[in-house]
Amino acid sequence: MDQKELLAEISSWLQKGRMPKVKEMVTQALDEGISAKDILEEGLLDGMSVIGEKFKNNEVFVPEVLIAARAMNGGVEILKPYLVEAGVETKGTVVIGTVKGDLHDIGKNLVKMMMEGKGLNVIDLGVDVSPEQFVATAKENNADIISCSALLTTTMGEMKNVVDLVKADPELNGKVKVMIGGAPVTEAYCQKIGADCYTSDAASASDAALAFCQGA
């Protein structure tokens, strides 16, 4: 199997959500001298972008994306020391969590996995996170992005409180971007509360986060 075939194979197993197989093939690829960067980009991220696209088109659903993202993270874990050695630095820091009062975290977990796959350092505050916690953690870790998730129309109003608190803080205003997402969140709502970015799915969220970090 040449390099191209091997990376295509990794991408294919990832799309099937087969973590053990992905890990095995990533190890094999390293053994065969393929660079960690190529394995990541042409194997793992390639497979994940196929799944992300299929999800957008309703060809696959949340479980398929979850197991693919998990397979990707399995591969990324193996690659991490090699990426560090090769001088591939963390591309940015994201503080993520579900907003105060919201205890639904599947979407947030998915976004986290996708962002980690893109080489972002993600600090996961879990569920029911107050605006103060988001802001304090962003400061402590010199974060580039605060990423808030909500499943309920009852709780999404908390996103405005996060945006307001960031804007009121001279240390963070204009420096930290606030990204929002979740089933009830829309572009119209994002504009209404003055958040920096809304994305409708996890793949787009990780793309947008990376673009922010690289553009900033």
Add this chain to the structure above:
Amino acid sequence: MTLHIIACQVFYREVSFLASQSSCTTTITWMPQGMHNTPELLQKALQLEIEKLDQAYESGTLRQVPNALVLCYGLCSYGVAGLSSRHFPLALPRTDDCIGIFLGSQQRYLREFEKHPGSLWLTNGWFETDAVPAEKDPAAIRAKYAEEYGEENADFLLEQDQAWIFHYHACSYITSPAYRKNASFQERARALAQRNHWDFYTFNGDNSLLFRLLNGEFPEDEILLCPPGAKIFPSFDEKKVCWKAEKA
């Protein structure tokens, strides 16, 4: 006054009872419970019912011409966004979902929600019309995941699927004045709370908001009245919904 009611089946007994007592003449369309899970389909289904009434009116075949179409819904994952009737005002409670309607007001719902954020709200109507999510057998869910996504993914998917159960703290059961006897549902709700190590609360249901809706009383702070030709939109504030004139 004549009202045409379009109601989620979750309100079957409450709406049936209140319609029987209403000062208005009412006709009704029942919609399946659970469509909030597929809000785009809910929106299409509701608009289709409105369209049928508009067309019947236009062709002169509508026997009871309503003064308003009453929607027994809340925002319901935006399932009501974009709804519009060419001929009839649309009346819609300003609530996030059915819980505010069962509790009698959005304010009461928000007060209780704030006290118990991680709470599964249950009503008799839900028990009667649909499966209750946390009652599903985890072993059966796991087996389905194993079959579809492989043994190696089954535990992980089950964990993701059930995570909310671990994050939740309580089950909040709402009684209903429209039920003569509802102890069995209350016991089921209590058992569910016990099984998941949640606190258990009982709230007295309050039909006053539904009563006003079904009697053609539409106070602006509680119920949106969207004029014919205009569309319903989420307002993203405490009023929950607003209407905007359709662009010509």
